[in-house]
Amino acid sequence: MVTSEQLEKLRGWFAGRLPEDVYERLLDVTVDREEITVVGRIPAPQLPEGAAAAEARAAARGRIQEFRERTRDARVAVTREAEERFGKKVSWGVECGGDRALFTHVAAPVMTRLRQPERQVLDTLVAGGVARSRSDALAWCVRLVQQHSDTWLTDLRDSLEHVQHVRAQGPDRAGPGEEPT
CATH class of the missing domain: 3.30.70 (Alpha-Beta Plaits)
Structure with missing residues (x-):
């Protein structure tokens, strides 16, 4: 990020x-x-x-x-x-x-493993003509989530940015058994 x-x-x-x-x-x-x-x-x-x-x-x-x-x-x-x-x-x-x-x-390309109920969602979109393939159906689902949850995704991105900021201000990371530098 x-x-x-x-x-x-x-x-x-x-x-x-x-x-x-x-x-x-x-x-x-x-x-x-x-x-x-x-x-x-x-x-x-x-x-x-x-x-x-x-x-x-x-x-x-x-x-x-x-x-x-x-x-x-x-x-x-x-x-x-x-x-x-x-x-x-x-x-x-x-x-x-x-x-x-x-x-x-x-x-x-994005690889993922889906269980049967999730694959059935994609297969229904393909069978219904909404998408040509499971890959297209998954992209369609992502666009739909993006469209309907913009505020939530923005809040999540802001939170992740805050976490990165806090991490950057912490002590240097040391490996197991090592002293921080």
Whole structure:
């Protein structure tokens, strides 16, 4: 888990390293064991007053695609430097006119052992056409939990950060039979 200070340093590095014309504003830098994801806001396209929602959404998608192609070289240069510096893959995303899109982000495999009742849940989702496989069904379940328990997960992450802070202030860890240094 990354501490808030480490995340602040990471955000600062990206804010300082990104060329001025890439994002209107840096929104999020998130990190886990495998990946750093950088998301920024880009300006929404100018549309005539009273434009239909479908037109606005299509225009935002077009702007996102244009941004992705136009900034590819700059993002690749920052990615190479960041991956070498931080030892993690870097993924990119944008927010435009209320739409959020991620580019080339990591889909990391996760292994787990499930008992029969848990497997039956996944198999029901597959049989019902909600998911194509047990793997897709498990990813669907994780997204559902994430969607419905954001506050709880945020509280848990804050608690873990506090635990790391307290550990960092404790005495140096000594092995069995050794004196702390």
